[in-house]
Amino acid sequence: xxxxxxxxxxxxxxxxxxxxxxxxxxxxxxxxxxxxxxxxxxxxxxxxxxxxxxxxxxxxxxxxxxxxxxxxxxxxxxxxxxxxxxxxxxxxxxxxxxxxxxxxxxxxxxxxxxxxxxxxxxxxxxxxxxxxxxxxxxxxxxxxxxxxxxxxxxxxxxxxxxxxxxxxxxxxxxxxxxxxxxxxxxxxxxxxxxxxxxxxxxxxxxxxxxxxxxxxxxxxxxxxxxxxxxxxxxxxxxxxxxxxxxxxxxxxxxxxxxxxxxxxxxxxxxxxxxxxxxxxxxxxxxxxxxxxxxxxxxxxxxxxxxxxxxxxxxxxxxxxxxxxxxxxxxxxxxxxxxxxxxxxxxxxxxxxxxxxxxxxxxxxxxxxxxxxxxxxxxxxxxxxxxxxxxxxxxxxxxxxxxxxxxxxxxxxxxxxxxxxxxxxxxxxxxxxxxxxxxxxxxxxxxxxxxxxxxxxxxxxxxxxxxxxxxxxxxxxxxxxxxxxxxxxxxxxxxxxxxxxxxxxxxxxxxxxxxxx
Amino acid sequence: xxxxxxxxxxxxxxxxxxxxxxxxxxxxxxxxxxxxxxxxxxxxxxxxxxxxxxxxxxxxxxxxxxxxxxxxxxxxxxxxxxxxxxxxxxxxxxxxxxxxxxxxxxxxxxxxxxxxxxxxxxxxxxxxxxxxxxxxxxxxxxxxxxxxxxxxxxxxxxxxxxxxxxxxxxxxxxxxxxxxxxxxxxxxxxxxxxxxxxxxxxxxxxxxxxxxxxxxxxxxxxxxxxxxxxxxxxxxxxxxxxxxxxxxxxxxxxxxxxxxxxxxxxxxxxxxxxxxxxxxxxxxxxxxxxxxxxxxxxxxxxxxxxxxxxxxxxxxxxxxxxxxxxxxxxxxxxx
Ligand SMILES: Nc1ncnc2c1ncn2[C@@H]1O[C@H](COP(=O)(O)OP(=O)(O)OP(=O)(O)O)[C@@H](O)[C@H]1O
Ligand SMILES: [Mg+2]
Numbered sequence: 001x002x003x004x005x006x007x008x009x010x011x012x013x014x015x016x017x018x019x020x021x022x023x024x025x026x027x028x029x030x031x032x033x034x035x036x037x038x039x040x041x042x043x044x045x046x047x048x049x050x051x052x053x054x055x056x057x058x059x060x061x062x063x064x065x066x067x068x069x070x071x072x073x074x075x076x077x078x079x080x081x082x083x084x085x086x087x088x089x090x091x092x093x094x095x096x097x098x099x100x101x102x103x104x105x106x107x108x109x110x111x112x113x114x115x116x117x118x119x120x121x122x123x124x125x126x127x128x129x130x131x132x133x134x135x136x137x138x139x140x141x142x143x144x145x146x147x148x149x150x151x152x153x154x155x156x157x158x159x160x161x162x163x164x165x166x167x168x169x170x171x172x173x174x175x176x177x178x179x180x181x182x183x184x185x186x187x188x189x190x191x192x193x194x195x196x197x198x199x200x201x202x203x204x205x206x207x208x209x210x211x212x213x214x215x216x217x218x219x220x221x222x223x224x225x226x227x228x229x230x231x232x233x234x235x236x237x238x239x240x241x242x243x244x245x246x247x248x249x250x251x252x253x254x255x256x257x258x259x260x261x262x263x264x265x266x267x268x269x270x271x272x273x274x275x276x277x278x279x280x281x282x283x284x285x286x287x288x289x290x291x292x293x294x295x296x297x298x299x300x301x302x303x304x305x306x307x308x309x310x311x312x313x314x315x316x317x318x319x320x321x322x323x324x325x326x327x328x329x330x331x332x333x334x335x336x337x338x339x340x341x342x343x344x345x346x347x348x349x350x351x352x353x354x355x356x357x358x359x360x361x362x363x364x365x366x367x368x369x370x371x372x373x374x375x376x377x378x379x380x381x382x383x384x385x386x387x388x389x390x391x392x393x394x395x396x397x398x399x400x401x402x403x404x405x406x407x408x409x410x411x412x413x414x415x416x417x418x419x420x421x422x423x424x425x426x427x428x429x430x431x432x433x434x435x436x437x438x439x440x441x442x443x444x445x446x447x448x449x450x451x452x453x454x455x456x457x458x459x460x461x462x463x464x465x466x467x468x469x470x471x472x473x474x475x476x477x478x479x480x481x482x483x484x485x486x487x488x489x490x491x492x493x494x495x496x497x498x499x500x501x502x503x504x505x506x507x508x509x510x511x512x513x514x515x516x
Numbered sequence: 517x518x519x520x521x522x523x524x525x526x527x528x529x530x531x532x533x534x535x536x537x538x539x540x541x542x543x544x545x546x547x548x549x550x551x552x553x554x555x556x557x558x559x560x561x562x563x564x565x566x567x568x569x570x571x572x573x574x575x576x577x578x579x580x581x582x583x584x585x586x587x588x589x590x591x592x593x594x595x596x597x598x599x600x601x602x603x604x605x606x607x608x609x610x611x612x613x614x615x616x617x618x619x620x621x622x623x624x625x626x627x628x629x630x631x632x633x634x635x636x637x638x639x640x641x642x643x644x645x646x647x648x649x650x651x652x653x654x655x656x657x658x659x660x661x662x663x664x665x666x667x668x669x670x671x672x673x674x675x676x677x678x679x680x681x682x683x684x685x686x687x688x689x690x691x692x693x694x695x696x697x698x699x700x701x702x703x704x705x706x707x708x709x710x711x712x713x714x715x716x717x718x719x720x721x722x723x724x725x726x727x728x729x730x731x732x733x734x735x736x737x738x739x740x741x742x743x744x745x746x747x748x749x750x751x752x753x754x755x756x757x758x759x760x761x762x763x764x765x766x767x768x769x770x771x772x773x774x775x776x777x778x779x780x781x782x783x784x785x786x787x788x789x790x791x792x793x794x795x796x797x798x799x800x801x802x803x804x805x806x807x808x809x810x811x812x813x814x815x816x817x818x819x820x821x822x823x824x825x826x827x828x829x830x831x832x833x834x835x836x837x838x839x840x841x842x843x844x845x846x847x848x849x850x851x
Binding site: 338375 | 795
C-alpha cells in the first residue's frame with residue numbers, strides 16, 4: 001500500500017467497536033472476551049480455529065445472538081441490537097455461512113424477500129423488481145446468474161452469490177462475509193474481491209472471515225485473531241507473516257502437508273468412466289482412478305465438474321456413457337446411494353447443511369450414520385463400541401464439542417465438516433468421492449484431513465477430490481484433471497502444475513491472462 | 517478426549533450454577549412442557565377429588581393407559597420419521613370389526629388366536645398401505661392418512677352395516693382383559709412387551725437410527741446411504757401393527773366389535789406425543805416422552821371426569837392442549 005494510502009487509513013474513523021463481549025451456551029463458552037475494531041473503508045479479516053467464536057461474534061454484531069456482557073458502538077453511538085432487523089436498519093449486512101435462501105422462489109423474489117417493491121394498494125411491482133434484480137446482478141459482476149431462475153436450480157456457488165447480492169440491495173455501511181470463498185472457485189472469488197474493493201473505496205467497512213490465509217494478503221488491511229472465544233491480536237495484515245498468524249490462531253506449529261507418495265498406487269482400477277454425459281454439464285468425460293490413488297477434479301462453475309460426484313453417486317441423471325465402479329459395470333439406474341454405500345463407496349456432499357448433516361441429531365449419530373451395519377450384528381447396535389469409536393475420531397480430527405451427544409447443528413461450521421469426514425472414514429470405503437472436503441475447516445485441521453487422506457490412499461483406497469480450492473488439489477493429489485466444457489481439458493501429475501497453469505487449463509486454454 | 521476436555525474446562529472455569537440450569541433445560545427439551553403440567557395437574561386433582569390418588573383409581577388409570585399408550589407409541593414412531601398418522605382411529609375400528617367377526621365365526625381358544633392374528637393383520641395392512649403410498653409415491657402423510665382414515669372407516673361401516681358385533685365369547689374378555697399372568701394383568705404385560713420392543717428398535721437397532729435420521733433430514737439420510745423408502749415403509753407398518761394390537765385388546769375390553777371405536781384417537785395421540793416432546797418436524801423426541809405424554813392425557817381425562825367436567829368441555833381442553841404443545845414445541849426445538 002502506498003504511503004498516502006496508509007495515512008488516509010489512519011485518519012479514517014472507527015465505525016464498529018466491540019469490546020469485552022461474552023456469550024455462553026449450555027456447555028460451551030463461545031465468546032469469553034471478544035474485541036473487534038473496524039474502520040470505515042477497511043477490509044478487516046477475522047480469523048481463528050474452528051469453534052474460536054467468529055460466527056458467534058458475527059451473530060452478536062447482527063443482533064441474532066444476545067451477548068451476556070460486553071459493549072458495542074456503531075458509527076459513534078452505543079449499539080445493542082436486539083434483533084437482526086435492528087442491525088439491518090442500522091446499515092449492517094451479513095452473508096452467513098449457512099444459506100438462507102428459499103429454494104422454490106426465483107432469484108428476484110429471494111433478493112427482495114421481505115422488502116418487495118410495492119405500488120399503490122400494496123400490489124407488488126414484479127416487473128420493476130425483475131429489472132432491478134438484473135441490473136444489480138450485472139453491476140456486481142454476477143451477470144451469469146439468471147434473475148428469473150428458481151434458486152434450487154442454481155449451483156452452490158451461485159446461491160452464495162445471490163446471498164451476497166441480497167446484502168447489496170443498498171450500499172451497506174458494514175458488511176460481514178462469513179467464509180465467503182469456501183464454496184467459490186477462483187473466477188468467482190476474484191469477482192468477489194473486486195466487489196469488496198469497490199465497497200472499500202466507497203467507505204464501507206468489511207469484515208472478512210476466512211480459513212484461506214492467502215486471501216488475507218490479497219484483500220485485507222487488518223487482521224484480528226481469535227482463539228477460544230478470546231481476542232488475541234489485531235494488526236495490519238502486511239505486518240504479519242502467515243506462520244505467525246497460524247501460531248497466534250492455534251498456539252502450535254503446523255507443518256506443511258507432505259505430497260502424496262505415488263509408490264502406493266496399485267494396478268487395479270476402482271473407477272473407470274468413459275464418454276460420460278449428464279443432463280446438463282458433462283459431455284463425454286473419460287477417466288480412471290486406481291486403488292491407492294488420489295485424483296483431483298477442478299474446473300470453473302458450469303464446466304460440469306460439480307456434476308461428476310453427483311452423477312457417480314446417482315444424484316444427477318446420467319444420459320450416456322459407461323461407468324465401472326470397483327471393477328463392476330453399473331447401469332445408470334443402479335447408481336443409488338444406499339446400494340453404492342453398501343458396496344464401499346463414500347460420497348461427501350459439497351452442500352454440508354442441506355445434504356450432509358442431520359442437524360437435530362447428535363454428533364455421534366451423524367458420525368456413524370453410514371456405518372451402522374458394521375456396528376453390530378443383524379442391525380443391532382453395539383453402543384459402547386460406537387461411543388468409543390466416535391470419541392476416538394472426535395479426538396483424532398480435533399472436533400471441538402462439549403460432548404458427542406451435542407446436536408450437530410450447535411457445532412461450528414468447520415467442526416460439522418470434520419464430523420462428516422469422520423462419517424466417511426468410519427465406513428472404510430474402497431472409493432471416496434469428496435466434494436470440497438475441507439470447506440470451512442481451519443488450517444490445522446486441514447493439515448490433519450490431508451494427512452488422513454494420504455493414509456487412506458496408502459491403505460489402498462481410491463480417492464477423488466472435487467474442489468474449488470486449487471491449492472488443495474495441488475497439495476493432496478497424485479493427479480489433477482482439469483475439466484472444461486464437460487470434458488477433460490488437461491491432466492497434470494503431481495508437481496507438474498502450479499496454480500496459474502491449473503486455472504488456465506480450467507479455461508481450456510494455455511494462457512490464463514488471455515482467457516480472464 | 518483432548519478437545520472435549522478442553523471445552524469443558526473452559527466452561528467450568530466460568531463459575532458454577534450453570535449445571536442446574538443445563539439439567540433443567542435437558543429435561544425440558546426431552547419432555548417438552550410436560551413436567552410442569554404434570555405437577556400442576558396432579559396437585560390440582562388430588563385436592564379437588566379425594567378419589568384421584570386412591571389405589572383403585574390409579575389401577576384404573578393404568579389399565580386405561582394401556583390402549584392409548586400403544587397408539588401413542590405408534591404415532592410417535594411415524595412422527596419421528598417426520599410424518600404423522602391420522603388413520604389410527606379408523607384402523608382401530610376396522611381391527612375391532614375383523615377381530616370380532618373371526619371370533620364369532622370360529623369358536624373356542626383357537627378362535628381367539630385366529631382373531632388376534634386377524635386383528636393384527638388388519639392393522640398391519642392399513643399401515644402397509646399408508647407406508648407404501650407415502651414412501652413410494654411421495655404423497656404427503658397428511659393427505660394419505662386422512663384419505664386412509666375415510667376409506668377404512670367406510671370399510672368398517674360397510675362390513676357391519678353400522679351395527680356393532682355383539683355376543684363375543686366370555687373367554688376372549690377373560691384372556692385379554694381381565695386375565696393375568698402371575699398376578700400381572702394381561703393388558704399390562706402386553707404394553708410392557710411392546711414398550712420393550714419399541715425401545716430396542718428405536719435405540720439399539722439400526723432401524724430407529726434410520727427413522728430419526730430420515731425425520732431429521734431425509735436428503736442427508738438418503739445420501740448417507742440410509743434406505744429412506746424402506747425406513748418410512750417400516751415405520752408406518754410398525755405403527756399399523758401396534759394399532760392392530762391396541763384394537764384387539766380394546767375389543768376384548770368393550771366386549772363387542774365397534775365400527776365407531778377410536779374416533780378421537782388420531783388427534784389425541786398426536787397431542788400426547790407432542791406434549792411428550794416428539795417434534796412435529798421430525799427427528800426429535802424420545803419414546804419415554806411419548807409414553808409420559810400418553811399417561812398425562814389419560815390422567816387428565818380421568819381427573820376431569822372425577823371433578824365432573826363434561827366430555828364436551830374435555831374436547832375443548834384436549835384441542836387447546838394440542839395447540840399449546842405445538843407452540844411450545846416450536847419454541848423449544850427452534851435451536
Ligand atoms: N447455539 C449454540 N448452542 C451451543 N453451542 C454453540 C451455539 N452456537 C455456537 N456454539 C459453540 O460455540 C463455539 C463457537 O462457535 P462459532 O460458530 O462461533 O465458531 P467459529 O469460530 O465460527 O468456527 P468455524 O470456523 O468452524 O465456523 C463452538 O464451540 C460452537 O460449538
Ligand atoms: Mg463459523
